[in-house]
Amino acid sequence: GENVEQHPSTLSVQEGDSAVIKCTYSDSASNYFPWYKQELGKGPQLIIDIRSNVGEKKDQRIAVTLNKTAKHFSLHITETQPEDSAVYFCAVINDYKLSFGAGTTVTVRA
Amino acid sequence: SQTIHQWPATLVQPVGSPLSLECTVEGTSNPNLYWYRQAAGRGLQLLFYSVGIGQISSEVPQNLSASRPQDRQFILSSKKLLLSDSGFYLCAWSFDGATNEKLFFGSGTQLSVL
Numbered sequence: 001g002e003n004v005e006q007h008p009s010t011l012s013v014q015e016g017d018s019a020v021i022k023c024t025y026s027d028s029a030s031n032y033f034p035w036y037k038q039e040l041g042k043g044p045q046l047i048i049d050i051r052s053n054v055g056e057k058k059d060q061r062i063a064v065t066l067n068k069t070a071k072h073f074s075l076h077i078t079e080t081q082p083e084d085s086a087v088y089f090c091a092v093i094n095d096y097k098l099s100f101g102a103g104t105t106v107t108v109r110a
Numbered sequence: 111s112q113t114i115h116q117w118p119a120t121l122v123q124p125v126g127s128p129l130s131l132e133c134t135v136e137g138t139s140n141p142n143l144y145w146y147r148q149a150a151g152r153g154l155q156l157l158f159y160s161v162g163i164g165q166i167s168s169e170v171p172q173n174l175s176a177s178r179p180q181d182r183q184f185i186l187s188s189k190k191l192l193l194s195d196s197g198f199y200l201c202a203w204s205f206d207g208a209t210n211e212k213l214f215f216g217s218g219t220q221l222s223v224l
Binding site for chain 2: 004041046097099102103
């Protein structure tokens with residue numbers, strides 16, 4: 001299946017600062033790139049996604065950028081708040097199935 | 111609106127015992143259904159998916175099996191659990207057809223095999 005690498009594995013930020021998580025993928029034919037947020041003891045929830053025909057998408061404090069040439073995409077969280085603390089997963093669609101990154105544990109310090 | 115129910119939330123089972131985890135979806139018809147496993151500190155591994163009743167695709171060889179006896183019911187089973195089956199199991203669904211990329215996850219089952 002698709003090889004998705006996600007970095008960093010852990011990220012600690014001061015409240016109000018920005019957080020950036022990056023993922024790289026291997027299949028140049030991939031065209032859908034979602035991000036999921038998983039809070040402790042719960043299932044992941046889709047927070048934002050992007051398709052290959054655009055380079056950036058924003059939803060309030062969350063944005064995703066895509067570089068198809070370099071085969072990487074990133075999640076940007078601005079003005080972080082305590083409720084942003086969670087595990088974040090990137091994913092790539094390949095052969096109609098999603099392949100997930102290993103996850104990034106984000107901790108927002110008050 | 112659509113909802114997904116998964117139970118139990120936690121389960122402790124001895125090695126060699128059977129397993130049955132159930133997942134149901136409400137508010138939609140003919141969903142695609144998925145079972146994922148999440149090992150501690152790792153990503154989500156797709157175990158099985160189903161595009162219709164009785165249609166099961168397995169992604170990795172393992173000690174587990176899946177069944178879809180009804181349109182919106184997905185069951186994960188094992189005849190004899192192994193220690194390595196411990197993990198967090200997630201059921202998910204997506205819409206049928208072209209918009210099937212977006213997954214909606216259940217709340218998960220934490221399985222501990224002792």
